[in-house]
Each structure stands twice: as C-alpha cells, then as structure tokens.
C-alpha cells in the first residue's frame with residue numbers, strides 16, 4: 163500500500179482523483195466516520211450519512227485549508243451531514259446516552275458499602291501491564307467486544323480519543339457534546355472496559 | 371475526606387491529570403491510605419493505556435472495495451475528465 167510522506171501529498175492525490183489515495187483514506191477513516199454518524203443519527207441511516215459526507219468531502223477538498231488534520235476535517239463533515247439530516251427531519255439531536263449522564267459512575271453500586279468504601283475491593287490482576295494485556299489475544303478480544311457493546315457515543319469517544327489520539331476539544335466539536343460530558347462518557351467507557359478485563363482476570367486459575 | 375466511591379468517580383481525571391491542585395492533595399491522601407483504590411487506579415490506568423495501544427477497527431477488504439468504487443463513481447460523475 164502506498165505511503166504518504168505527509169498529509170499534503172495525500173490531499174494532492176485525493177484532489178487529483180487517485181484511487182489508491184481514496185483506498186488509503188477509506189481504510190483508515192471509514193470506521194471512525196461510521197462511529198460518528200451512528201452517535202448522532204443512530205445505526206439505521208449512518209451509512210447513508212457517510213455517503214453524503216463522502217460527496218461533500220470530494221467537493222470541498224480543493225478548499226481544505228489544513229487548519230485541522232484531514233481526519234478531523236472529514237469527521238466534522240460527517241457530523242455536519244448527520245446534524246443537517248436531523249434538522250431536515252426536524253428531529254432533536256438526541257445522542258443515545260446523553261440522557262443518563264447524571265448517573266456518574268458505571269460501577270454497580272453494590273461494589274461499595276453505604277459509607278462509600280469498597281464492599282468488594284478490586285482483585286489482583288495476573289495480567290496487569292498494558293503490554294501484557296495487549297499481548298493476550300483473549301483479553302484483546304474481550305476488550306474489543308466490550309467496546310462493541312458500549313453505547314455509540316461512548317464507542318466514538320473511546321475510538322477517537324484513545325485509539326486515534328484526537329484532541330478532546332475536536333471530539334467535542336465533532337460529536338457536539340460539552341467537555342464535561344465527554345469526560346463523563348470516557349470515564350464510563352473505561353470503567354466498563356475495566357469491568358470486562360476484571361471479570362476475565364484469574365479465570366485460568368479457577369478453571370484449573 | 372474522599373471515599374473510595376468518590377475515587378472511583380475521579381479515576382479518569384486522576385489518570386488524565388485533570389484534577390485541581392486541592393483535589394489532587396485530597397486524592398493523594400486517600401491513595402496513600404487505601405490499597406484498594408491504589409490498585410483500582412493502577413488497573414484503570416492500564417485499561418486506558420491498553421486502549422491507546424489497540425489498533426482502530428478497519429473495514430474489511432470487501433467494504434473498502436465497495437466504498438472506493440462508489441467514490442470513484444462520484445468523482446467521474448462530477449468531473450468526467452478525472453479518472454485513473
């Protein structure tokens with residue numbers, strides 16, 4: 163697969179209509195585009211929104227000024243397509259899990275005593291370092307499955323912020339959520355993934 | 371005094387270094403006293419770091435081909451002189 167020395171080179175190729183360049187962008191951006199679309203309009207029309215967004219991207223590329231990364235710019239176009247669709251259908255922007263934001267923790271309350279101390283303290287993890295967690299194929303799959311089970315907004319935040327390393331500020335603009343909401347959602351997502359890993363820890367020993 | 375439950379709410383702010391100075395002192399004090407929370411923060415940090423190392427999902431070869439084909443179709447439609 164072609165490598166691009168910098169984004170400028172990639173953009174030039176995209177504007178010229180180079181198929182390889184589009185292949186590169188689809189491979190690396192399409193999943194995030196879908197996450198963003200799903201977070202805003204839901205699963206059923208997310209794919210349509212992504213197609214709308216591609217059309218806008220192709221048309222607007224010659225005017226791209228490079229003030230953000232190409233990916234951030236494209237994701238913002240997805241977000242705008244999704245939001246304008248909602249407006250057209252005069253639907254409210256109702257991000258799936260914005261409603262239950264007030265429930266701060268995603269840890270079940272029975273984890274704690276009434277005085278707020280641990281009722282069941284976190285157990286020891288046999289596989290504890292990120293490297294070891296990544297190296298274990300089983301845990302890797304468990305983490306991926308846990309991500310797939312998250313509400314779409316949390317999926318977007320985990321993907322864009324943790325895996326893709328986008329700035330929280332940009333993510334908030336793309337998903338149209340406040341900085342404090344984004345933090346709460348990231349925390350809940352991480353806590354749920356922690357639970358998934360935790361559940362699996364020590365299992366081998368039990369089964370022996 | 372912060373409770374363990376409070377710490378469990380603050381864990382992401384702890385690992386992302388987003389706490390105010392006064393809060394940081396309170397958290398430090400609790401963590402100094404509480405082995406369980408130290409453990410929890412460590413595991414949550416490992417969880418976040420694991421996510422950072424995880425490769426983002428990519429569409430499969432078929433999905434990529436389909437999408438690229440659609441895009442190339444649009445490009446030709448918009449500008450018939452442009453195609454490779």
Ligand SMILES: [Zn+2]
Nearest residue numbers: 373374404407
């Ligand atoms: Zn504690």
